[in-house]
Amino acid sequence: MYFPAQGDYIDIHVHGGTPAPGIFILESLMAHEGKLPDDKPGVLYTYGIHPWFLNEDNQKQFISSVEDVATLPGIIAIGEAGFDKLKGPSIDLQRNVFEKQVIISEKLGMPVVIHCVRAWEELLSVQKKLKPKMPWLVHGFRGNVELALQLLFKGMYLSFWFDFVLRPESGNLLRQIPADRIFLETDGADVDIRTIYGKVANDLDMTVDGLKSLILKNFNKCLIG
Numbered sequence: 001m002y003f004p005a006q007g008d009y010i011d012i013h014v015h016g017g018t019p020a021p022g023i024f025i026l027e028s029l030m031a032h033e034g035k036l037p038d039d040k041p042g043v044l045y046t047y048g049i050h051p052w053f054l055n056e057d058n059q060k061q062f063i064s065s066v067e068d069v070a071t072l073p074g075i076i077a078i079g080e081a082g083f084d085k086l087k088g089p090s091i092d093l094q095r096n097v098f099e100k101q102v103i104i105s106e107k108l109g110m111p112v113v114i115h116c117v118r119a120w121e122e123l124l125s126v127q128k129k130l131k132p133k134m135p136w137l138v139h140g141f142r143g144n145v146e147l148a149l150q151l152l153f154k155g156m157y158l159s160f161w162f163d164f165v166l167r168p169e170s171g172n173l174l175r176q177i178p179a180d181r182i183f184l185e186t187d188g189a190d191v192d193i194r195t196i197y198g199k200v201a202n203d204l205d206m207t208v209d210g211l212k213s214l215i216l217k218n219f220n221k222c223l224i225g
């Protein structure tokens with residue numbers, strides 16, 4: 001297994017990306033894809049059940065694949081998993097399968113990378129019920145300061161949706177939240193992680209090198225533990 005090094009740009013949420021020199025990616029493998037982790041420099045993986053691709057018929061098979069695949073070398077977190085009110089099966093099924101993945105993450109001592117669209121109450125109620133000890137990292141965050149602070153107060157980490165974080169007005173939010181809980185991502189979109197770091201470093205009045213060290217520290221704390 002290869003881990004990110006000082007000076008790397010860390011892209012915390014990627015689908016199907018290829019690592020480039022100086023860029024370390026955390027690739028999100030989804031149970032329905034049937035893809036397994038590779039042992040190559042510049043990449044580590046998460047494995048989980050994305051709510052969009054879940055249904056009554058595949059849930060059992062997907063859960064047992066998470067139990068198996070998550071133990072392979074290279075997988076360092078469960079996910080992306082969570083809730084989506086705009087796309088996917090019933091919220092009851094989403095909750096059931098999310099809870100099962102949280103239980104696996106606790107058993108394996110792994111954090112959870114979360115996909116959550118318009119279902120913050122559901123997410124928080126699972127946290128309240130299961131009281132997980134492992135960190136939760138919400139990816140693709142695009143909410144307001146109040147919501148960000150609420151999630152951070154509950155101990156979560158946040159990675160921002162690239163389109164949101166590239167907007168000038170997101171600087172205000174970034175300056176109001178603790179920087180020791182943030183991550184940045186491309187989500188596999190056609191955007192350069194270096195551009196995102198440049199914009200955020202500028203918002204936080206830091207150098208890009210300073211931001212790289214900060215996010216590496218966050219990575220080691222949240223994902224390596």
Ligand SMILES: [Zn+2]
Pocket residue numbers: 013015028080187
């Ligand atoms: Zn994703």
